[in-house]
Amino acid sequence: MAAMNDRLTAxxxxxxxxxxxLRELLGELRDGTYAGxxxxxxxxxxxxxxxxxxxxxxxEGFPVLARHFPELGPVLTELSxxxxxxxxxxxxxxxxxxxDVETAERELDTLAALLETHLVYEEKKLVAALDRxxxxxxxxxxxxxxxxLARRR
Numbered sequence: 001m002a003a004m005n006d007r008l009t010a011x012x013x014x015x016x017x018x019x020x021x022l023r024e025l026l027g028e029l030r031d032g033t034y035a036g037x038x039x040x041x042x043x044x045x046x047x048x049x050x051x052x053x054x055x056x057x058x059x060e061g062f063p064v065l066a067r068h069f070p071e072l073g074p075v076l077t078e079l080s081x082x083x084x085x086x087x088x089x090x091x092x093x094x095x096x097x098x099x100d101v102e103t104a105e106r107e108l109d110t111l112a113a114l115l116e117t118h119l120v121y122e123e124k125k126l127v128a129a130l131d132r133x134x135x136x137x138x139x140x141x142x143x144x145x146x147x148x149l150a151r152r153r
Contacts, residue, residue, distance in 0.1 A: 012127035014147040019119045021149055022050060026115060030108050039104075040097035047090040050115075053149055054083040061146025064139045065129055075125045082118040089114060 025046050028034040034042040062076045089111045096104050135143060 011130040011133060011143055011147050014144070015127060015130060016123060018053065018147060018149045019123060022053070022115070022119065025049065026108075026112055030112060038097075043093050043096045047093060049149055051087065051090060053146075054086065056146040058083055060142035064135055064143050064146075065126065065133070067139075068133055068135070069129050072125070072129060079118070079122055079125075082114070082121075086111065086114050086118065 029039075029042055029046055032039070037045070058080050062080065065072055066076055089107060093104075093107050093111065096107070099107070130143070130147070133143065
């Protein structure tokens with residue numbers, strides 16, 4: 001049973017680790033320190049990773065949390081709404097290669113502000129629940145997909 005509890009606690013840690021990586025990728029995008037690719041390619045890669053993460057949360061992780069913690073319903077609804085707002089900015093950023101510098105910087109600043117607020121709120125509201133979660137094996141796989149970032153190179 002101890003291994004199972006360690007695994008469950010790791011879900012909260014995995015979410016935080018994923019958020020740290022998202023912050024790093026966004027920082028690279030904003031300051032131009034990404035290596036080996038141009039801005040448009042890095043932006044599309046970041047957008048793809050973030051979209052996949054949010055889709056996994058909405059489609060797989062959040063439903064599991066809602067079943068186990070119905071009191072989180074309003075929080076999960078708000079987080080999904082945030083995902084849609086972030087997606088709108090990501091859609092605009094797909095055209096970053098055609099934007100002037102000021103517009104691109106403004107869109108990246110908007111994304112950074114939305115994302116940082118979202119990530120902090122999500123961590124504050126979900127990590128403890130993830131650490132208390134006692135999912136079935138199938139639910140555990142769904143939550144694992146939701147809290148882990150896809151690795152893209």
